[in-house]
Amino acid sequence: MNRRTVLTSVVATSFATGAALSACSVGVSDGDRVRGATTERPPVLRQPGVSTLPPAAAVQAAFDVRGADRLALAGVLRRLTAVISALAGRYAGLGRPVEVMVAVGASLFDGRFGLGSHRPRALVVMPSFPNDVLDPARCHGDLLVQVCAGDVETVRSVLAELAVPGLVPRWRVEGFRDQNSVTGDGRAVDRNLFGFRDGAGNPDVRDAAEMERLVWVGADAGEPAWAVGGSYQVVRIIRFATALWDGESVARQEAVFGRRKSDGAPLGLDREDAVFDYGSDPSGQVIALDAHIRRANPRTPETAGSRILRRGYSYRGGVDAAGRRDEGMLFICFQRDVEAGFATMQRRLAGEALDRYVLPVGGGYFFVLPGVSGGDGDYLGRTLIDAAG
Numbered sequence: 204m205n206r207r208t209v210l211t212s213v214v215a216t217s218f219a220t221g222a223a224l225s226a227c228s229v230g231v232s233d234g235d236r237v238r239g240a241t242t243e244r245p246p247v248l249r250q251p252g253v254s255t256l257p258p259a260a261a262v263q264a265a266f267d268v269r270g271a272d273r274l275a276l277a278g279v280l281r282r283l284t285a286v287i288s289a290l291a292g293r294y295a296g297l298g299r300p301v302e303v304m305v306a307v308g309a310s311l312f313d314g315r316f317g318l319g320s321h322r323p324r325a326l327v328v329m330p331s332f333p334n335d336v337l338d339p340a341r342c343h344g345d346l347l348v349q350v351c352a353g354d355v356e357t358v359r360s361v362l363a364e365l366a367v368p369g370l371v372p373r374w375r376v377e378g379f380r381d382q383n384s385v386t387g388d389g390r391a392v393d394r395n396l397f398g399f400r401d402g403a404g405n406p407d408v409r410d411a412a413e414m415e416r417l418v419w420v421g422a423d424a425g426e427p428a429w430a431v432g433g434s435y436q437v438v439r440i441i442r443f444a445t446a447l448w449d450g451e452s453v454a455r456q457e458a459v460f461g462r463r464k465s466d467g468a469p470l471g472l473d474r475e476d477a478v479f480d481y482g483s484d485p486s487g488q489v490i491a492l493d494a495h496i497r498r499a500n501p502r503t504p505e506t507a508g509s510r511i512l513r514r515g516y517s518y519r520g521g522v523d524a525a526g527r528r529d530e531g532m533l534f535i536c537f538q539r540d541v542e543a544g545f546a547t548m549q550r551r552l553a554g555e556a557l558d559r560y561v562l563p564v565g566g567g568y569f570f571v572l573p574g575v576s577g578g579d580g581d582y583l584g585r586t587l588i589d590a591a592g
């Protein structure tokens with residue numbers, strides 16, 4: 204039986220002072236503020252939900268915007284921001300912090316709102332990669348709202364309140380992180396539905412310089428000025444052929460990923476945070492050449508620029524018409540440049556051993572808007588709307 208048979212059917216954190224990131228920040232006024240060390244630049248505001256540690260529950264909800272023109276779009280963004288601010292205050296008061304993050308899709312920059320010349324340079328409609336069988340009903344969207352919280356009930360309540368007029372629901376997927384924890388060296392890890400620990404290979408979110416280099420759009424990124432403080436977000440709904448996977452031996456499963464199932468250590472090493480030297484294993488005797496971690500991050504100088512920050516969740520969507528479970532991974536990643544990051548890495552993964560057990564069915568490319576100041580009149584997307592005049 205092959206895969207297709209089975210599946211087709213806050214805190215205002217100053218990086219200048221090196222302050223640590225909060226585990227779970229609240230609301231839109233909680234972005235990171237960065238000031239130039241020598242010359243005073245306007246503060247760079249960032250939304251929570253990118254480099255914060257991921258809470259245990261989340262939803263990714265895509266919407267289209269119904270509105271006659273840019274003024275109408277600005278109205279939608281203003282209303283959305285006001286609701287998010289009010290929610291943030293209310294949930295913080297209840298001691299149940301939430302993160303709400305808003306990103307925009309390439310379609311927002313079509314003719315409707317006169318934003319065409321302000322599109323982030325690499326923001327395109329997510330292409331179909333060779334292993335994909337994309338379902339149009341679960342792809343793309345003008346706007347993506349990410350809500351994260353400690354439990355699914357909170358996530359649902361928050362999302363329900365974000366249904367402001369002008370937003371037309373397109374698709375949504377709820378996610379969860381089993382055994383959500385943080386390693387000694389600061390990496391958020393969970394255990395995915397294939398039973399493997401996931402996250403140890405991430406860059407360190409506490410390393411501000413690394414985050415600037417890999418994740419955040421800075422003033423030097425060659426992007427429109429309004430986009431500084433944002434980041435490219437990729438969402439991929441990846442269905443797992445769990446029954447096929449569960450029929451494999453643990454040894455085979457470990458060969459597919461290149462890590463041990465029990466504790467996440469790279470094969471042949473004894474700690475999850477140990478770094479495998481691929482140069483010492485050129486023909487893949489220990490970690491196969493088509494193993495997931497080896498393909499994803501070969502750790503060569505040439506591939507260093509394609510590193511990304513993953514912040515994924517598992518999902519369980521019920522049972523499809525043929526009685527097969529619809530479950531897998533809500534793969535989410537952030538990077539400064541989606542072409543140099545995710546797309547380059549995804550092309551490198553083509554033909555990996557994992558392909559046989561997974562089926563990407565949806566998702567999209569988005570751009571996380573810069574954060575807001577919380578001051579009078581500021582709203583998510585304001586820098587974009589103002590740039591368009």
Ligand code: HEM
Binds near residue numbers: 439
């Ligand atoms: C198809 C479903 C996927 C599953 C089940 C999966 C699972 C895993 C697991 C278990 C690890 C090892 C733990 C870790 O290093 O964090 C890992 C590592 C990694 N994965 Fe995935 N992954 C999937 C898709 C992807 C995709 C689509 C990408 C990017 C295009 C990706 C990029 C990475 C990277 C960069 C690493 C770290 C490698 C390293 O630095 O050694 N993964 N993944």
